[in-house]
Structure formats: structure tokens, C-alpha cells
Amino acid sequence: SKGLEYPFIFLVKTDIEFIPDNKMSIICSPENAVGFKLNYPETMTKIKTFPFEALYISNKEKKASEELRLLYVALTRAKQKLFVSMPLNDKSLNTLKNLSENLRKNNYDTKKTACTVNSLGEWIWITLLVHEKFSDIKQEICPELETNPLFSDDLFNISCFSESDIKHSDPDEIIKNADFAVNPETLENLRNIMKFSYDLSRSEIPSKMTVTQLISDEPEEEGVTLKVPQFMIEESQPATERGNAIHKFLQYCNFWSDADDTEDEIQSMIDRNYFTESEAELIPKELIKKFFKSGLCERIKSALSFERERSFEIQANELEYKNPEKSDFLNSDGMIIGVIDLLIHEPDGIVIVDYKSNRNTSEYYLRKKYSGQLEIYKSAVEKIYQKPVKETLIYSTELAKTISI
Structure with missing residues (x-):
């Protein structure tokens, strides 16, 4: 940007060549002109056509003009000093x-010669070759170079450095012996900028977490770690499908159905496309009958209202929930996402119900494993509804029991 200025500017990689068009098979121009290379399969060669050559020259001049504008901007941004690095190697010596x-x-016409360049550095070399100061480094670079000094203004200095000079130099010593005045305030500002580092800790905190993710790293009870038997591994997938089927039934079933009509209720849900036949076969009918006969089902039917599959999003730092493993997230403005199986609205408060279909379980295990989850639900519901949560319950279909947490 032309408006930006800095105390010091470093112009580097000046030897990078402009991207040529002559390696392409087709050249186009903004004026809708097209030039081709012709293929000759017999000789396995490509020949540039006259339109191709004409467009190549025209496009090269336009690109060079744009690159020259960029070089001008780079050379005019420094307030105090401009540093231009020019590599000295076999390639650059051949270019010179x-x-x-x-x-x-x-005839040392710099404008005419400047039209043939392929990099920013070549424009600078052309200027140096016709400056009387070039004689200061000519012997070090290439004594046989022919030069013809055309001007001698004193706007810049030329210095040559080897790789070893740079590697073994002491920056503080260079500053002390510098032949230009150093602004202490600017120097201190630059040092502070170099020392600055961004605090990236917040970028490592996720923006969203599910309730399951939030409680997953809670310390587990110490004990003996047992290898999972092969038959349990083989049954894990059907167990998951069974649990999903039970949850789906409780999500859509008619709570006023009679326990003896469980099979009719399942068939009705199949007819309404809530289940496929194969999914319905996974539902344990006897356990569902026990649910319809439970005190929880009676409580649902006598409630003011109820909500199934109540989803929510809440800001983490609004929850009254503590987990040392996730303290960074819980203190942030990240969002917690969850879905509550059932909310029962009663005159004196809200009851949260979470269905669990775990097999081979116990009341102690369910309390231990899911108390954190229910605690998060409770805090979220109280924030959202601005009403007290009077109870948090787990209904275990396997135990056919309502467990208060």
C-alpha cells in the first residue's frame, strides 16, 4: 500500500523471476486475442506462431510494468533506511x-536494457552497473565486467557479505560500530516487537462441546482394569441398536397406552414410520410394559406438561458446574450442546428425566457415571427456564426403576 511507511524496510528475494508465458501452449490477452503454439508430431516439436510471439511480448511488457510499480512502492516505504539484499552466486554472476x-x-541505454529483465534484482543491477560506486565491489564480484559510470549521487552504500560473515557476526557489536545514528526509542520498540508473542491458549479451547464430551474426562474410579470379553465386543453393536430403539420408542410413544397394549403401540409406531420391522424387534416388550406401569409414567400423565428430546445450547461460563479437567472451557464463552430425554413441568418446579438402557448395570453404577451429566442438565434448565429443577431422575429400562440423582 502506498500509504504505509516503516522506519526500516528489507527488500529480499530480488532474484525471483517473473512468471513467463512462453512455456504455455496458449496465450490470451485482455483484448480477447489468442496465440497458439503448433505441434508437429513428425518432429516432436512445437513452433511459436506469430500471434503467440506478439502476445508474449505484449504481455511481458505489461507484467514488467506492474512489477516495476511494485518495486517503486518497495523502494519508497522506508523512513530511515532501506536494505536491499542481492544474492551473489554463479547464477547472479551470469546474469550480471x-x-x-x-x-x-x-550503448548504455538503461531504459532499453531494462525492457529485457526477468526479475526485480536485474533492474537494480542495471542501475548499479552504471553507477560509479560499483567500482567499489567490482573487484570482489567479477573484475572482467565492463562498466561505464553514468551517475554518482550518494544516496546509497554497497557492501558485500559472505555467509560466514553473517553467521559469525555479533549483532550488538554491529550496532555499536554502525556508521549511522540509531534512534534508541525506535530500537527499543523493535526489540519489544521481536519479543512479543500471541497468547494462543484461548485458540486451543473448543468453541462447542457436547455434554457427553464435557463429562468424558472426569476421573474414573480406581480399580482393576479388565479386558473386555470377545462376546461382549461382538454384541456391542446390537446393544447400541437396541438402546437406540428403546430411546426412540420412549420419544414417540403414547404415555396413555395400557401396558397390555404395548405390542399394539409398537405396531402403531411402525405404521407411522417411526420404526422399521427390524428395529421394532429390538424393543424389549416386557421392559416397556413395566415402564407403562411405573410411577414415573403416572407422574408424566398427571403433569402440567412435558417435553421430549429438549435440545439446548448454553454458554459454558453460565453453568454452575465444575470439572477441573475442562476448567478452561467452562470459564470461556464456548457453547455447550445437549439433548434432554424428558422434561416434566409440575406446579412447583421442573423434573429432568434421562433414560438409560444399559444392560448388566446397577443403581450405583448409573449414579456414579451419569451424575455429572444430570448436574449439567439441571444448571442449563434453570438458566433457560428461570425456574427451579426440583428433581433429576434416571429411568433404567433394564432395572425398571426410577433413580433419583
């Missing part, structure tokens, strides 16, 4: 020799 020869052929 070619530029020197072109200058000689063009």
Missing part, C-alpha cells in the same frame, strides 16, 4: 555478465 553485455550493445 549478460546485463553488462546488453548495456554495451545498447
